[in-house]
Amino acid sequence: MSEALSSLDQTSVLVDPDEHRGGTGTTRFVLTKIGGALASLALVVVLGFFLFRTLPGDPVRFMVRDRPTDPVRMAELREQMGVDKPLLRQFWDYVVGLCQGTMGDSYLLKRPVIDMIGERLWPTILLVGSATVLAIALGLWLGIRAGWRRGSRFDKVQTGLALTLWSVPQFWLGLMLLVATNGLFPSRGMHSPDVEPGFFSEGLDVLHHLVLPCVTLLVVFYAQYMLVMRSSLIGEMNSDYLTTARAKGLRDDLVRKRHAVPNALLPTVTLVFMQFGMVVSGAVSVEAVFSWPGLGQLLYEALRGPDLPVLQGVFVTLAGAVVLMNLLAELLYRVLDPRVRTA
Numbered sequence: 563m564s565e566a567l568s569s570l571d572q573t574s575v576l577v578d579p580d581e582h583r584g585g586t587g588t589t590r591f592v593l594t595k596i597g598g599a600l601a602s603l604a605l606v607v608v609l610g611f612f613l614f615r616t617l618p619g620d621p622v623r624f625m626v627r628d629r630p631t632d633p634v635r636m637a638e639l640r641e642q643m644g645v646d647k648p649l650l651r652q653f654w655d656y657v658v659g660l661c662q663g664t665m666g667d668s669y670l671l672k673r674p675v676i677d678m679i680g681e682r683l684w685p686t687i688l689l690v691g692s693a694t695v696l697a698i699a700l701g702l703w704l705g706i707r708a709g710w711r712r713g714s715r716f717d718k719v720q721t722g723l724a725l726t727l728w729s730v731p732q733f734w735l736g737l738m739l740l741v742a743t744n745g746l747f748p749s750r751g752m753h754s755p756d757v758e759p760g761f762f763s764e765g766l767d768v769l770h771h772l773v774l775p776c777v778t779l780l781v782v783f784y785a786q787y788m789l790v791m792r793s794s795l796i797g798e799m800n801s802d803y804l805t806t807a808r809a810k811g812l813r814d815d816l817v818r819k820r821h822a823v824p825n826a827l828l829p830t831v832t833l834v835f836m837q838f839g840m841v842v843s844g845a846v847s848v849e850a851v852f853s854w855p856g857l858g859q860l861l862y863e864a865l866r867g868p869d870l871p872v873l874q875g876v877f878v879t880l881a882g883a884v885v886l887m888n889l890l891a892e893l894l895y896r897v898l899d900p901r902v903r904t905a
Contacts, residue, residue: 599889610877617868666871675875686856693779701787709795724785732844736778736851747773750853775852794826835891
C-alpha cells in the first residue's frame with residue numbers, strides 16, 4: 563500500500579506541471595505578442611516623427627506664402643510652432659505629448675490634432691468597414707464555389723477576373739468608375755449641400771455618396787479573399803476526413819458546408835486581419851480621389867503644407883490600427899488552430 567501511494571505521489575508530481583503547461587504557454591504566447599506589438603508601435607512613433615521631417619518645404623513659409631513677412635515675425639512663428647528647437651528636443655516633446663494623450667496642434671488650422679482625427683475617423687471606419695464586410699462576403703462566396711468546382715468554366719472565369727482586379731491600382735479604378743458612371747453617383751464629399759434635414763434622407767444621401775469609393779475598394783480586395791479561399795478549399799478536398807464523410811453517405815453539399823469549408827476558412831479569417839493595412843492604404847488613395855472626408859483625405863491635405871503634427875498624428879493612428887489588427891490575427895490564429903496551441 564505504501565509503495566502504491568508513493569508511486570501515486572510521484573506520478574502527480576510529474577503530471578502537475580504538464581497540466582499547467584498549456585496555460586503557462588498561452589500566457590507566454592500572449593505576452594510575447596503584446597510585447598512585439600508595443601515594440602512595433604514604438605518603432606511607428608519614431609519613424610512617423612523623423613520620416614516627415616525629411617519632407618521638402620518649410621511649414622512657416624507655407625503659412626505666410628501670400629503675405630510679405632519680415633524675418634522677425636518668421637522667427638516668432640517658428641518659436642510658436644516649436645520647429646526652432648533641436649530635432650531631438652522636438653522628438654522628446656512629441657513623445658511626452660503622446661503619453662499625455664495629445665498630438666499637438668495643427669500648424670495651419672491651430673486646432674488639436676486629436677480632435678481633427680476624431681472628426682475624420684468615423685467616415686474612414688464607414689468606408690473601410692463597409693467595403694471590407696462586402697469584400698469578405700463576396701470573396702468567400704465566390705471562392706467556395708470556384709474551389710469546389712475546380713477546373714469548371716465558373717472557376718476559370720472567376721479566377722481570371724480576380725487576378726485582374728487584384729492587380730489594378732485603386733486610384734486608377736476609382737477614376738475609371740467616375741468616367742463610367744458619368745454623374746450617376748456623387749463624385750465628391752460625403753454630404754450634398756441641398757439634402758433635406760432628417761435621419762432617413764441624410765442617411766440615404768451618405769449611402770449615395772458611399773457607393774463609388776466603397777465599390778472601388780470592394781472590387782480590388784474581394785479578389786484576394788476569393789483566391790485564398792479557393793486555394794484553401796482545394797487543399798482540403800483530398801483530405802481523408804472528407805473521404806470518410808462521403809463514405810458515410812453524406813450529400814456532397816453537406817460535406818462541403820459541414821466539413822470542408824470550416825477547415826478551409828482558417829487562412830482566410832486570419833488574412834482579413836492581416837490585410838487590414840492594405841485596406842487602409844487603399845482607402846487613403848480612394849479618399850483622395852473622391853474627396854471623402856476621412857483620415858486619408860486629411861493626410862492628403864496635410865501633405866500640402868506640410869502640416870507635420872497632423873501628418874504624424876494620422877500616421878500613428880493608421881499604423882497603430884494595423885499593428886492592433888496584426889496582433890488580433892496572431893491571437894485568433896492560436897485560438898482557431900489547435901496545432902499552434904500545441905506547438
